[in-house]
Amino acid sequence: MLIACFLACGTSFAQKTAKLSGKVTDEKGESIAYAMVALLSYPDTNMVNNIQTDFEGNFLFENIKAGTYVLSVRMVGYQQQSLSLPIRR
Numbered sequence: 852m853l854i855a856c857f858l859a860c861g862t863s864f865a866q867k868t869a870k871l872s873g874k875v876t877d878e879k880g881e882s883i884a885y886a887m888v889a890l891l892s893y894p895d896t897n898m899v900n901n902i903q904t905d906f907e908g909n910f911l912f913e914n915i916k917a918g919t920y921v922l923s924v925r926m927v928g929y930q931q932q933s934l935s936l937p938i939r940r
Contacts, residue, residue, distance in 0.1 A: 863889050871912040875904050875924050882908030886926040893919040895937060 871890070875883045889901040889911045899920065905911045915938050923933040 868914045868916060871915055873910055873922075873940065875908045875910065876924075877929070882906075883926055883929070884908055886924050886929075889923045889925075890915070891921040891923060893921050896921055904913075 873888075875886045875888065877883055879888065882904075884904060884906045886904045887901060887902060890899045890912050891897065892899055899915075900912055902910050902912065917938055919935065919937050921933055921935050923931065925931045
């Protein structure tokens with residue numbers, strides 16, 4: 852499984868928060884539906900939010916404060932994948 856997430860961050864200046872969206876795919880580029888995607892704070896890895904991808908492997912986190920996070924993806928039959936990413940205003 853790849854966090855072949857096409858990460859798109861957008862910020863809202865009024866609220867000073869960001870959105871993080873992406874798509875989870877396998878090695879062949881096929882979407883992985885219903886994978887669990889967790890957004891964890893860094894470095895303590897406390898859970899900030901978690902969601903499940905939709906039928907097409909898409910996910911969206913909203914109202915994210917600036918900081919560094921770990922994005923972790925799990926799905927039965929695949930190895931868990933994680934990556935660190937900064938969210939800036």
